Amino acid sequence: MALKAGILARKRSTWIAVSCLWLMASAPGWANEPAPERVQDLRYGWVLYNYHQGQAFDALTQLSVASVQGGIQGHGAHPALVEGGLLLSYGMTREAGELFTRLLGDDGKGSALSPEVRNQAWFYLGKVLYLEGDYQLAEANLNRVDGATLETSEPELYQEWLYLQARLAGQLASQPDPDAIGQFRDQLDPNAIWAHYLTYNAAMAELADGNGEAAIATLAELIRQMEAEAGDSPADNAEQQALVEKSRLSLARIYLANGRFDQAFRTLELLSAEGPFSDRALFEYAVAAAGQGEMDRALNAINVLSSRQLFSPWLQQVPYARGYLLEQMNRPAEALAAFQEAADRYARLEAELVTARTALNEDSLMARLEFQQDGDGKMTDAYGRLKVIPSDFGLSEILATESFQQALSELHDLYRMQAFLDDWQQQLASFELMLETRQLQRTARIKATRQALAEQEADQWAAEHQEYRQQITEALAREDYQFFMTAEQKELKTRLERVAESLAALPDDERTQRQRAQYRRMQAHFDWMIVDDYGVNRWAAQRQLRELDTAMAEFRSQRQTIETLMADDKQHQRLSDRLAARETELTSLRQELELALSEARGRLMAGVDQALLEQRKQMRSYRVASRHAQARLADRLYQLQSRQGAGDE
């Protein structure tokens, strides 16, 4: 019963967790409805886009990318706080705890974040750990919350915090400490729903201790108080109304257990016919009515239940109870028919359960569960639990257990990870293909480049350059004026030589004598000019040599660069290495995942198999009891008919 209240508490808290995780995300403004601030870092904006769509995995990946690429700038510690919230919603509670501890300090005061933000971080971490059943860690984190600050900033959370503390005081100690629980209870607002949950759980603890009278008094007082608070419009607070119904049902059961049928009957009559516990109440009502000897009322209640879909395992006793009531009302023929019907039903259900167990595998299990979906896939709550409802009665009870829910969520998470890794496996194969293609293209380009380089005849150019350099050096050493002549001067020299040859062939007359004298003057002028221009010519030649040296150096350098680029493939190699490393990592992770999947699947199947086995045993006991009753009634009817026949004769 306390567990049920716990589940109620969890349902209630889910939407609060969602909204408050959002508050944590937008903490810079820190108000009840903070206006979003313009992001200073594109990556952070991207993280928030995923975060607000509940895509924790993508958001966490982006945060991780940011962390290896210089971090998120301009938002202080808030990205880390968002990461904590994301880790919580992605089911990474321990990572979230470590992050919050690092971020906020062991004493919860070691950061520049406001006390309100720190409080929320500790509170939600503590609460998630509490829901996971890790009470020690839950207490450690809840103790870090500054109660006074929380009371001022978040009065509702403060009430829940007190409630959780009180529950932990009862659950952690080998012997619950009434003083510690009382201390928290005294601080709770007596009208808050959390105070009522605490009172309800206290009544259940009293009952568990064998103190039924104390439990009755506690529950009666709780119901009185909640009804007084609800006033004329109880429907305004559905959660409190549900707790009232739950408390009444529990109270009636205690009365029934103590044989106080009248009080049980009166308590059950107050229960709503359409509430969440109406079927259960109707059944208890039938028991109470029968206890008071009001068989017609009991039968009416059982008939109402019979007309409904008998979905829950506990409702399977209704067909038998109907037969039994009819028998007790001395309507043996109807009772016989009812038992016949009940036995057939149990036989059918038993056969179904045997078939279900025999054919139990993951696919058949999933086929019996209806996962609630929206446009973005399967729906989960703020803690990553799947929203799922069973499609047959055999799974309704086990589905309500925390361990089954956890196993189902884990399986779901593992499958999502597997699908994700499968996608990456394909992606990596295409990357590999891309790198191979790039390598082939590169090889082809290198071949073409080598061909072009070969066509440049670089060696010949280098040899000519060397020869030219050597000639100039030697001419300089010789002070060879003629070597450095300009093209015009060289042409002039050739012409003078041709003139000299012509003069040598002419007869030695006066005219020739004049011409030779003129030639000598021209030759002398030419020689003087060559000597005079030597410095200029030499400098021009040396300048050209330097320019050639520079050009040749550049030519060699470019060739060297090309050669290096062709020989050195570091970038491609680095990418290939990274790809290979990721492929290895991916393969290893897939193996680990396969193992984890197998374990999770095994745990889930074992749990379901056990539940189906228990239900089959239950159906068999109902069937056997129905058959016995059938035999008994048939015998009785036969004897009656025999006696009537004998009387007639």
Added chain:
Amino acid sequence: MVKPLKSLIFALATGCAVLISGPALAQSGDNADDKSVAQSVESLKKQVIRLNRDLFILEEDLLFPASTQFAVFVSVDTGQFLKLDAVKLKVDGEVVASYLYTERQVQALERGGMQRLYVGNLKTGNHEVTAFVEGIGPDNRAYKQAATLDFEKGTGTAALEIRVQDRSSDYQPTVSIVAWD
């Protein structure tokens, strides 16, 4: 007559309760196992996130090297005057991205998130980017607006933001394209 009924129904009810509570009791016994399984699943999740990060970076290095990478983001400031419906992006006259938004995505944008609408490669030099934004504007009327930006792509990563803002002066939305450093 009442007594047997009572005892039988209670026997059935008690049996039922015991049977039902079986798995619940077993659950508390398996708590340590559950915790260890949860821890190993958590450890796997951590490894998968890290691997996803490395693969994401590798993918970007392969497909969109920093020297040519060009990304366009979308942001919405409050969204009071425009309910975003679709965005189309043109780069140098060619449509490179168009996107229809779901309700959840719009809400994520209105809460400060930024969507990476497009990532691709662009040569250094001058380029023209045009964004067409469609949605439901003031007075519940269909709204369409375009914004253009001429920008010079350098040798590093280039990032632009299509910014949809509310303009309180005339109660109209505005669309602009902003370059990030």
